[in-house]
Amino acid sequence: MWSNSYFAIILTPVIITVNIHKIIGHSGYTKIFNLKIRRDIMPGIGIMTDSNCGIMPSEERGYGIHVLPMPVIIDGKTFNEGVDITPDIFYQKQASGSVITTSQPSPGDVAAMWDRLLSSYDEIVFIPMSSGLSNTCQTALILAEDEPYRGKVHVVDNHRISVTQAVSVLDAKILADEDRSGAEIKAILEQESLDATIYIAVDTLEYLKKGGRITPAAAAIGSMLRLKPVLTIQGDKLDSFAKARGMKSAFHTMLNALKKDIATRLAPLKEQGCLKVGLANTPMEPEKLEAFKAEMHSNFPDMDFVYFPLTMSIGTHVGPGGLGIGAVRSRSSI
Secondary structure, eight states: OOOSSOOEEEETTEEEEOOOEEEOSSSOOEEEOOOOBOOTTSOSEEEEEEGGGSOOGGGHHHHTOEEEOOEEEETTEEEEBTTTBOHHHHHHHHHTTOOEEEOOOOHHHHHHHHHHHHTTOSEEEEEOSOTTTOSHHHHHHHHTTSTTTTTTEEEOOOOOOHHHHHHHHHHHHHHHHTTOOHHHHHHHHHHTTTSEEEEEEOSOSHHHHHTTSSOHHHHHHHHHTTEEEEEEEETTEEEEEEEEESHHHHHHHHHHHHHHHHHTTTHHHHHTTOEEEEEEESSOOHHHHHHHHHHHHHHSTTSOEEEOOOOHHHHHHHOTTOEEEEEEEOOOOO
């Protein structure tokens, strides 16, 4: 016979809290005991992303997440970012004239990772790069509709890449640790998807020309005039924003645009203390990078600062010397 007191049953390493409905005694009154079971040895939700966020597979354990490497194709051979090719080798091959293209992970690779994670988790929240910049998200959404993934894998399209995507991933981890369901996490991240802004300056026009994004004539004229395109990502599209002469001028063009965004549409988030600024780059001289970081700190002294390198998928089109800055809603303390 159960007593009228609450029970706490602790079995290491499994912690059990129990809600028991029990009818007691001959008088017909009912005592209700709440019983809830939680298994700490098998976390409920796994957080998964791709390496476009700037976090490499070798770093995933430190963040408590799982990273799908993005493929890059160099002279016809496929490499997986952060697994069998390093940034140094990638940019050496790019500088030597190798033919480099990007691709999305195969559905088989995505499904294989889901299968592995579902052996350890009840649900998966997968946060790939923006659907407006890659087909990875759309492919995953279709795949998640099939068994055995339906209802277990939640694919989030919150229109992010690079630093803003990384922040979303770490926010998802926080929400999972707060015992939110996979469906809840997906809904929250997608609702907050536009709470971010990104500006990117391109130092060389060579790789935009190679990718067919500008004509050879435009590249030649732009290089002669030292023009640096400034691009922007607002939502899920990459658009032209401005042109500047030299990277220093391009940086200040981006900086002024970022200040305007923070003072206007992102102002409520800053007032709530949940807005971070960030910087990302492809390889450049260390002193230049430190100077850009210092300017970010001096212009936003009261805001947390986030840094991740730009990934090979972006570097393929931008080349060395590329620089991105932005702001993003965040729950995490990176």
